Amino acid sequence: MKFTCLSKGRGFHFPPCHMLNCCGIRILLDCPLDLSALMAFSPVPTSLDAFSFEESNNNEKRQKIEDLLEAKSLIFAEPWYKTVNSLHLWNASLIDVILISSPMGIMGLPFLTRRKGFSAKIYVTLASARLGQLMMEDLVSMHAEFRQFYGLKESNFPPWLRQEELEILPSVLKEILAGKDGVELGAWMPMYSAADVKDCMLKINTLNYAQEVCYNGTLVIKAFSSGVEIGSCNWILNGPKGDIAYLSNSCFFSAHAMAFDYRSLRGTCALIYSDFSSLSDTQDIEDGDNYTDPTSDKLLPPSSFQDSDGFNLNSDEDLEEKEKLVFICSCAIECVKDGGSVLIPINRLGTILQLLEEMTTLLEASATEVPVYIISSVAEELLVWLNIIPEWLCKQRQERLFSGEFLFAHVKLLKEKKIHVVPDIHSHGFLKNWREPCIVFCPHWSLRMGPVVHLLRRWCGDPKSLLILEDMENLELALLPFKPVAMKVLQCLFPSGIGLQKVQPLLKTLQPKTVLFPEDLRLKTNFSCEKSFSVSYYTEAETLKVSRQKDSSEIKIAADLASQFYWKTFKKEGINVNRLKGKLLMENGRHHLFLDNDKKTSSGNSSLLRCGLLDSNKFLAKLSKMGINASMERGTDDAGSTNVRIVHTEKPYKALIEIGNTSTAITTVDANVASILYKAIDNILDEV
Amino acid sequence: MAIETLVLGAGQEVGKSCVVVNINGKRIMFDCGMHMGYNDHRQFPDFSLISPSRNFNDALSCIIITHFHLDHVGALAYFTEVCGYSGPVYMTYPTKALAPLMLEDYRKVMVNRRGEEEQFTSDHIAECMKKVIAVDLKQTVQVDEDLEIRAYYAGHVIGAAMFYVKVGDAEMVYTGDYNMTPDRHLGAAQIDRLRLDLLITESTYATTIRDSKYAREREFLKAIHKCVSGGGKVLIPTFALGRAQELCILLEDYWERMNLKVPIYFSAGLTIQANMYYKMLIGWTSQKIKDTYSTHNAFDFKNVHKFERSMLDAPGPCVLFATPGMISGGFSLEVFKHWAPSENNLVTLPGYCLAGTVGHKLISGKSTNIDIDPDTQIDVRCQIHQLAFSPHTDSKGIMDLVKFLSPKHVILVHGEKPKMDSLKERIHSELEIPCYNPANNETVNIPSTNYVNAEASGTFIRNCLNPNFKFQKCNSVDTRDSTLIDRNLTPELQVEDERVADGVLVMESNKKAKIVHRDEVLLMLDEKKQEA
């Protein structure tokens, strides 16, 4: 098998992307979008911004004087979207299978499915497909605001991608556009349309967890929950030459999605470890940005789990997560009590749902009456859908089904009008009911599109208000268009993978024969004394070949066929041999040999083979004893050796028998004749 | 190797489904039902036949429940909590959610009406459900290293599933109850083409062939409409789950279309509570209902209200769903006593009612006087409408399924003996598949598949994949005399790609059997010679 890491991704919203060649089948693992790259663009300008917009369009005057990052250095144009760069080096029509491991991994798929010649089979869990579709539709609808502002242009090559334009950009933006090595310019694509999304969804095959599907009879594919998001999964690929596990970002704990089913990944021939979340685990997160309120904590990931089992479920971690949520909610409530509003542009479903439940409980407890809004074009549909998918949720949520409660509290909260769902900020219902201070959940976490842009502009100058963000790589850049920011900022880190401490115990439990492990994590782990499995390291954009131990495949022979075997024993060599006659079928990744009742294959030329030196005179005598007329001539075989004798028989059967040094071949049109002659030869050889 | 099937219930009868199958050393109990027609020892399957020492944990690998009907799950709480089975129990998510409601409802009826000693308590039901592992459709569940099970959509009621079981090379399917045609709220049964040694199928309608369901539904709606427009009251005795929701969707739809304002009532809290479950389980309903959930959840019944006892003799038309079905007692019987004497009213009954119930008396006899108990006699003057649609497959559906799966053997359960005999004969003669219909407590033994495992060399497999095109010129002489063949459609040149490889199976002492390509044999023998 050959494995190429196309991209190691960038955290939760931009999962890794790989290409795997297994049994000759080319498999693409995930097709994500790097939405953090949106930060290079300005949000839709307001009339206040018109000045800087015009200025930035005034190209002649622009020059790079110093590497200064300002709001006006952002790109004022309809954004394009950054896909996985090296994916474009592959011919889309040559991909056989695409496996999507999470809703985030589907975001770039319409770019592929709309390409000419695309014919791959796409497998996605039912829940990932639904969530992914909603996320893509939301993206398209948020993007529409840019279209409206900049107008529909013919999709020419955008000026900001030109080399001369890149040169005058601040280095931070240049790196986003062109990548560290300046090679990623090809990754940019203009937004797909709602029709592209629809078309993409039609090409998808959906799965349940642990459902077996078979690609081409050869590869059995199964998805197992990974616990990161509803519908997210790891994969087991089972082919005739053994099985491969693909381990993507996985969470041992989840308050909404079904938990990480690691048990089902045990004992594979090869395991591709693709959870890069611990890359950031030990990265120092500076606390130096000016906008962060000094009183608000930066929440760090749980530092260490003292766990005797190494990785086994540890409720401390769960508790810590819960404490973090309670802390966030109490900050929010303090803020609204003080008359400020709270803006939560978080796009992680699990976090939103928990915050929503926690927040409303705390609001009630503190007798604070402020409205909670959820603003998103897909929120209503999403919230309804969440209550009809018990099979995809964690144990605690499933228990609610069994005790006849709604799966999530928001059903009740909506009914009691404790939370309000509106599709967008301009909708009539929204303006009518708008009250401040309030708590708002809305997209998009990049702070470049969606309702968050308008609300952030409204509140950024208010020191009483609070902005709650997911962990940002570059907070300064994120907040750049809203400078100066007086509002409090709380940045939270939510774990979305296997902690570094759990990598080794997990792999020990899973017991694969070989592990494909990221080179980037090599220094953070130590497999040197690991004896139970071998480790190969992979890096981005390099193909790793992993040889399998065996060249052979398993085959199952039907008992009725096996009972007809005619064994030939070579006593000296201690070997029994039997020529096979049957139908070979490939089914569910296994070879089967069945009894063949089809007449077509049993007639026609059949050529039998015997091993060993045949005494031709003895053979002719034997044949005449059997009443078969035969004549012999000398001939040459393929190798040019003259030591080949050819026996023709005419009556009663017509056949050609080639007798070589080590082998004898019988060619005849009748299978019965062949077997008669075969037995004759067999007899003689026995005597030898 | 053999598969041994012990039928503990639903053998040549309908009721207390329970089949114990021993397949390659694993013993699985399919369904654990009760018989509603008895209240003596015949009510439950004779579990002692599984293990005379009553050590059920050692005797069984797992229990699989196909759906929430009491004749499939009714004895489960008794078996786990009273008989002491504590191994795994598998059922789908909806069945796990709804089965306890059915059990609790039945327990109450049992205690209140019959005044019997209860065989299991509410706590028993709760404890029992803790042992249940919920499964999703098509999810392959590894019960243990060798035993694999998988659920397939069966229609019938929400969450109903057929179960596939595989142990080693032996494979089988137990259907439970299923429906091959979609109804108002459920899709039709669906299953993969499998390579089965045994299919155990229900055969409720072993000889019936049903026509269009929509005609029957129209009849039902017309009867109800006629009754309410004449100011009459309609009693629909049903169990809280399944039929109630199906008919209610039908009525809601009709009420909307005809703009009817006559109230529809649900008798007990149970049905209303059940609707709440249905709302969350909408993913298990028909495609049509699933497609509309985001705008309107089909189980949010707009015209349905809760019925109060005080409304029993209130004037004016109405439609009332009352439990239990078949008017076997409880509230539906109470309502029946009030409404039956008026010819304005209507009672609808399912096509099948158990002997001994009032429903059974109503559909079988012409007599207008019905004895409820020695002291009560009711003069029945109301209309009786018999529902002609059922959530069970008809005989065509059974034959289609058997033909589709083409198992090596078929066992019929859950039916009436004469009809089963005739279906058995058809399966045998038309499909040439051996078929059995054992009675309760009988055992059927059939052989099972096993394969010989071997290794195949890469060379051999690659050779098998080599294209082997054969071009055949069609001889026009061959087609000339046949007037049946349209010559334009017969290609001049036919191409065949039948891939053939020469394989030799080699057995070396102390090694696994290996299939190699013919050329490799010589090499192997050469090597051996050199070694020697």
Ligand SMILES: [Zn+2]
């Ligand atoms: Zn049933």
